[in-house]
Amino acid sequence: MAGPDISILYPRHVDELQRRATQALERGGFDHLVIPSGNVHYQVFDDRDYPYAVNPQFKAWVPLTRNPGSWVVHTPGEKPKLIYLQPFDYWHVVPQAPAGYWVDAFDVVVIRTAGEARQHLPARPERCAIVGESHGALEGYTPNNPDAVIDYLDHQRTIKTPYEIEMMRRATDRGVRAHRAAERAFRAGASEFGIHLAYCQAARQDANELPYGNIVALNEHGAVLHYTERDRVPPAEVRSFLIDAGASHAGYACDITRTYASDRDSEFQSMVNAVEAAEQRLCDKVRAGVDYRQIHLDAHLEMATILRDSGVLDMSPESALETGVSAKFFPHGIGHYIGLQVHDVGGFLESDRGGRIEPPDGHPYLRLTRVLEPGAVVTIEPGIYFADLLMEELRSGEHAGAVNWDKVDALRPYGGIRVEDDVVCTDGDPINLTRDGFASLD
Incomplete structure (x- = not known):
């Protein structure tokens, strides 16, 4: 089935960005919004550059992620301008001339050196809201990142346009294909590093193109929330596999996590199945008007119920949440915007x-505390982990007697469980981009 017509969705997306930018400038008292793409910068005492990361404010306007030294300029009432650096260079591949569905939305100016941008930027930089990092600056055009402008743009950016959701669908298509390849590599006995390579090959993206470093964890490594070591040799006995890995498309990301047991009939796999079922119930709560903080607390009750039903905990889910015991097994937030x-x-x-909505007491790692609105895209990623440090804290605490330590010790070698989907909030039922992607692939 053919997807939406990007040539129609994209101009509407730019129209919306212009509306938002005009309002942001009015809030801040500026005449122009100026957005550098950022520049390559180098490691100290070396001639090696750090991996280039485009300014997210820049790639919101144009699907360009590998074009340092370029600029977008919005002036209310005028067509947005793209200052596009296409240098003379025989050391590196030069960006191709601007082409594609997005070009007609801009007044495009091609420059050959970074300094040439100055003559095409607004004449009075003090009248510009310049958003970006300082190393992306030209003399006189240093980013000032005014709070009134940034707060408005960030708040508006949480509501995705139809174009953006389509870009995230396409990122998801890459991600689910790569996740299937990773599972096959795991079942075939590959090492963490080998699974990572299989993932990159299937996604057709290398580590610098992926939206974040792949978490590829076998056995007890799954208890390390951001495990990125990737052993080169597989363990003697493979018990479990947790992979948290995404993909990118036109500057947009997907974020997917799956957990597997090597023995599909094991007790650990039963726990994985229970977490997955709970995750689907939590995904269904992504609805307009719902406080995301409540979804987080509901996730703790779901995980504590699984721990009780599996014989790990001898206390009610409500008590596990109230006393902080559930946070020893589920120490991170339920998710975030994406x-x-x-x-x-x-x-x-x-x-x-501006202003800040704090997370619930005792839950400092929750990254989203707002009421959900149609167009928001969030992750839902509950988990249960048997992390040595947190288990030792629990064992030495006042609630140690409510824990079946023999059961914990039996599950420690499996590390942990996490299941994560990307979900769109709508005016009605939520749209699960991740499940749709796997269903389409299968």
């Missing part, structure tokens, strides 16, 4: 004029 960035902006904003 889009141009994996942990997308605006998660704590009280309004488009």
